[in-house]
Amino acid sequence: DTAVSQTPKYLVTQMGNDKSIKCEQNLGHDTMYWYKQDSKKFLKIMFSYNNKELIINETVPNRFSPKSPDKAHLNLHINSLELGDSAVYFCASSHGTVLNTEAFFGQGTRLTVV
């Protein structure tokens, strides 16, 4: 069974469109994250949710809206897509309040905005 699964794996869309990426984890973790990996391969946190509550919002444009319907799911909706949004988006989960806890990542969603 896949521990953290995100869909779709690839997403190609035009500028101005709205799209969503879904993420689910079956590890029983209380904390989920969205990370963005840009063309220089740098991984940067976007959002973190703990028990469905938004904990971290790293100055991400408000075109990006995360939603956590329950502890096991964290979806990312993006409005009015721009060329600069092209990147790989990784969902992850962990026991957020435990030190030295391992984070598990989904396989990534490669978003290309044309």
Place this chain on the structure above:
Amino acid sequence: RKEVEQDPGPFNVPEGATVAFNCTYSNSASQSFFWYRQDCRKEPKLLMSVYSSGNEDGRFTAQLNRASQYISLLIRDSKLSDSATYLCVVILAGGTSYGKLTFGQGTILTVHP
């Protein structure tokens, strides 16, 4: 100054070589330290945690120097399969950090025959 800095490399080494990666972090309140590995077009995966006393896992040795805010990873007897990007990762404790992983930019390793 970046929160976590690594030498991006790339490091190109022959099989059997020993290679060392370094990482520095800026926030002295950082509490948890890791090395993750990311293969090309794949997700990051935990390689090993890093403890103050230093720790070893087979051919891999990790060291932490809190006074210098410095982390290292040593790979002995490199294998072709070690080729990947190695990511230094730091977590702040407490508050609203909630396990937020802060990544270095990664060090690319290529092991050749």
